[in-house]
Amino acid sequence: MPSPSADALQLSVELASGKHSLVLANPVMAASGTFSYGVEYAKVFDIQRLGAIVSKTTTLRPHAGSPPGRRIDETPAGMLNSIGLQNIGIDKLLRDLAPAWSRWRVPVVVSILGAAVDEYGACAARLEGVAGIAGLELNISSPNARRGGMEFGQDAATAAAVTASVVRACTLPVIVKLTPNVGDIAAIARAVVDAGADALCVVNTLQAMSIDARARRPNITRTFAGLSGPAIKPVALRMVWQVASAVSVPIIGCGGIVDGIDAVEFLLAGATAVQVGTATFRNPRAPLDVLEGIEAYMRAEGVADVRELVGAARA
Numbered sequence: 001m002p003s004p005s006a007d008a009l010q011l012s013v014e015l016a017s018g019k020h021s022l023v024l025a026n027p028v029m030a031a032s033g034t035f036s037y038g039v040e041y042a043k044v045f046d047i048q049r050l051g052a053i054v055s056k057t058t059t060l061r062p063h064a065g066s067p068p069g070r071r072i073d074e075t076p077a078g079m080l081n082s083i084g085l086q087n088i089g090i091d092k093l094l095r096d097l098a099p100a101w102s103r104w105r106v107p108v109v110v111s112i113l114g115a116a117v118d119e120y121g122a123c124a125a126r127l128e129g130v131a132g133i134a135g136l137e138l139n140i141s142s143p144n145a146r147r148g149g150m151e152f153g154q155d156a157a158t159a160a161a162v163t164a165s166v167v168r169a170c171t172l173p174v175i176v177k178l179t180p181n182v183g184d185i186a187a188i189a190r191a192v193v194d195a196g197a198d199a200l201c202v203v204n205t206l207q208a209m210s211i212d213a214r215a216r217r218p219n220i221t222r223t224f225a226g227l228s229g230p231a232i233k234p235v236a237l238r239m240v241w242q243v244a245s246a247v248s249v250p251i252i253g254c255g256g257i258v259d260g261i262d263a264v265e266f267l268l269a270g271a272t273a274v275q276v277g278t279a280t281f282r283n284p285r286a287p288l289d290v291l292e293g294i295e296a297y298m299r300a301e302g303v304a305d306v307r308e309l310v311g312a313a314r315a
């Protein structure tokens with residue numbers, strides 16, 4: 001089998017085409033809420049080498065997040081979080097961050113959330129045409145939002161209405177991030193694709209909890225939280241497979257990816273790209289390590305074009 005050199009590898013993938021074009025130099029993205037707005041990580045490693053960065057989910061107005069108390073807990077092979085969408089709000093994002101992003105080579109996708117269906121469209125309208133913003137990711141999947149978030153992503157008609165409100169409001173590429181906390185993820189996927197989603201991110205955190213046996217109380221102040229990390233990888237993989245059977249738009253696999261082999265598994269299941277989240281807390285360069293792991297796999301296996309891997313386990 002020929003062994004392509006690093007230079008010969010074709011790593012570029014397309015998440016949206018036409019006037020909504022979103023082409024990544026490689027399939028590895030930093031996941032929302034685990035990479036802040038990218039600025040701090042730029043001091044740790046060359047973030048310009050990533051395929052894309054997804055911002056912390058941002059709302060029309062700044063948000064203080066969950067009430068004071070315990071918001072995170074470590075679990076076997078994962079973590080719980082109930083950050084509650086603490087964020088700086090769109091005005092500050094436009095003023096302080098977009099100008100810096102416009103000088104970056106790496107595309108930045110802004111994750112947005114609205115407390116009502118039309119608020120997603122209102123957020124999108126504010127971000128339309130802003131230099132430095134390459135696309136939107138609609139968070140209809142956070143288990144930590146008091147309003148909006150997961151409740152919108154659990155109902156196909158509401159998920160479609162949110163997507164349509166954004167597609168109407170802007171010409172940016174639209175990724176919709178799905179929740180695993182549903183019975184039939186394929187039905188939600190079909191509904192948002194029919195409403196105009198360019199790509200899907202599969203998945204956000206699984207709703208979960210932990211209890212302190214001695215204190216006889218839940219560990220997390222708000223009781224329920226989102227589970228992430230390697231513990232959820234098999235669930236996320238299964239859902240990528242199911243969504244790939246249901247729709248033909250690009251899928252971004254997310255959930256428990258720590259190294260290049262994890263990422264390759266998602267590509268083989270049908271994902272076109274991947275997002276790395278929780279792994280970044282243990283190893284801030286995790287997204288770059290994942291990229292280098294994919295490259296090593298491709299060289300070892302004689303794969304010249306990363307797109308050959310997409311869905312290859314499904315044949």
Ligand SMILES: Cc1cc2nc3c(=O)[nH]c(=O)nc-3n(C[C@H](O)[C@H](O)[C@H](O)COP(=O)(O)O)c2cc1C
Pocket residue numbers: 031032033034056057079081083085111139142177203204205227228229230232254255256257275276277278279
């Ligand atoms: C601390 C923390 C904060 C997160 N914040 C967001 C967020 O603001 N918006 C969002 O869409 N997902 C958020 N997520 C979910 C991740 O983007 C990702 O979908 C999930 O954690 C599964 O991937 P992972 O196992 O690689 O972390 C957050 C996850 C963690 C651990």
